[in-house]
Amino acid sequence: MSYQDLFERFAVQVLPLGVSDGTHSRFKSIARFTSARTGDAPFKGTSTDQIAFVVSGSAKLVAQASHGREQVVAFHFAGDLVSIPASTAHAYSLCALEDCELVYFPADEFMRLAEQESGMVAEVLNRSLQALERCREKTVALGRKTAQEKLAGFLVTMSDRIGTCSGPNREMVLPMSRKDIGDSLGLTIETVSRQFSELRSLGLIETQGRSGISLLKMQGLKERAGHVKSAA
Amino acid sequence: MSYQDLFERFAVQVLPLGVSDGTHSRFKSIARFTSARTGDAPFKGTSTDQIAFVVSGSAKLVAQASHGREQVVAFHFAGDLVSIPASTAHAYSLCALEDCELVYFPADEFMRLAEQESGMVAEVLNRSLQALERCREKTVALGRKTAQEKLAGFLVTMSDRIGTCSGPNREMVLPMSRKDIGDSLGLTIETVSRQFSELRSLGLIETQGRSGISLLKMQGLKERAGHVKSAA
C-alpha cells in the first residue's frame, strides 16, 4: 500500500470529520511510515515517545524487565492507535505478530498538532481511556486470578476483538504464540498449554492446529474467567 | 472546605489557564461534591462512568473479582483526576484511605463540556496517559516480578509520589495498610509483611511504627525492583 493510502487510512479513522485541510496536511507532513515483518520491533530503543497507528496486521506492546523477562502489555490490531513510551523503568517496544503496516508520529509533535483541533484530542482521549480500561482489566487478571481464569478471560476478550460468529459458537485465529499469551498473562508456555488442554477436556473450547480456536460455551468460559456476577 | 473552595481547587489545577468564564461556570454547574471518611466508597455500584478530582486526602481505586477478591488498580492523592468506570467484567469503586474531599462529575457530561475547550481535553488526555503509563508499569510488576521486586518497586514509586527527602534518604508515611499493598501487588498480607522484614534485614529500609518508612539505599532498592539497567 502506498504511503498516500496508508495515511488516508489513518486520516479516515482518527482525524475527526470535517477536519480542516490545513490540519490534514500538517499531520501528513509529520507522518512516518514503516512495514514490519513478523517479529520486527521498529521502535525498539526509541528515546522519545511515539504514537503509532496500525493500518494492517497485528502487534504486541512488550515491556522488558531485568533478566530478559518480557511482559506483553497489550495486543493491537488494525485500526488501533498505540502510544509507545520511551524507556522508563522498563524498555518498551512494539513487535509485529503478523506483517504490519504502520503510520507513526513523534508523540510531542502529534500532540501539539492535535491540540489545534478539539475533536482530534477528544478522539485520542477516547482511545486512551479505552486502552486504560483494558490495562486495568489486565491488572485484575494478573493480580488476582488463577491460570485457568486468566486464559478463559483472555479467550473471551480476544473473541470480542477478533472473533467471528459461527452459529452459537465464536471462532478465531490467534495471531500470537503460546509464548506471547504466557507473556501477556504472566504465565509460562507450559502452564498456558496445560490450561488449553484443561479447557479442551472440559468441553469449553476446541482447537484447530496451533492457532485456530472455537469457543463452544461462552457462558461457561465467562464464568470461569472469574468476573463478578453483575457482568452479564 | 466550602463547595466554592473545593471547586476552585479543581479549577486551578485542571481547567486550562485563560478558560472562558462560560466554561468555568458550566463546569461548576455540573460539579458535585462529597466528603469521604476513611473506608467510604462513594461511587460503589455506580451505573455510569464518573470523573473524580481528589482535592485532599488519598484513595484507592479497587476492582472486585469473583469470590470477594479485590485488586487495587491505583492509588490516588490530592491533585489527581481519577476516572471510575461503571461495572464491566469487574466492579470498580474508589475507596478513601484517609478522609477525602472530592469534586466529581458524570463522565459523559464532563467530556461534552471539555470538548468545547481544546486545552481542557489536552489536560485530561495528559493525565489519562500518565494513568495509562502507571497502569502499564503495574502490569509488568504483576506479571513478571517476584514478591520482593514488587515491594521494592512499590516503595520506590510511592516515594516519588508522596516521599520527602531527608539527607540521602527518602521518607514517607504510607496511608495504606499491608492489605491494601497486597491487594495492589497481587500478594497476601503475610507475603507483604515477610518482604518488609526481608528488606529491613538487608538494610535497605527502616520502618517507624506501622506506616512510617525510610528508604536508606535508593540505588539498592531500584536494583531489587527488577528494572532494566538503562533506567538510571
Place this chain on the structure above:
DNA sequence: CGGCAGTTTGACAAGTCTCAATGGGGGTGG
C-alpha cells in the same frame, strides 16, 4: 516428505498462599 520450531505432557522444585498463633501500635476510655 523431512526437518524444525512450537506445543504438549510429565516429574520435580520453588515461591507464594493458607491457616494458626504471637506480638505490638495506636486509639479510646477511664
Place this chain on the structure above:
DNA sequence: CCACCCCCATTGAGACTTGTCAAACTGCCG
C-alpha cells in the same frame, strides 16, 4: 495522662499452584 484493648502486623509450618527442566510429539513450511 496512662492503661487497656483491639486490630493490624509479624512470624511460623505446611499445602498447593505454578515454574523449571526434560522429553516426546505435531503442525507447518520448505
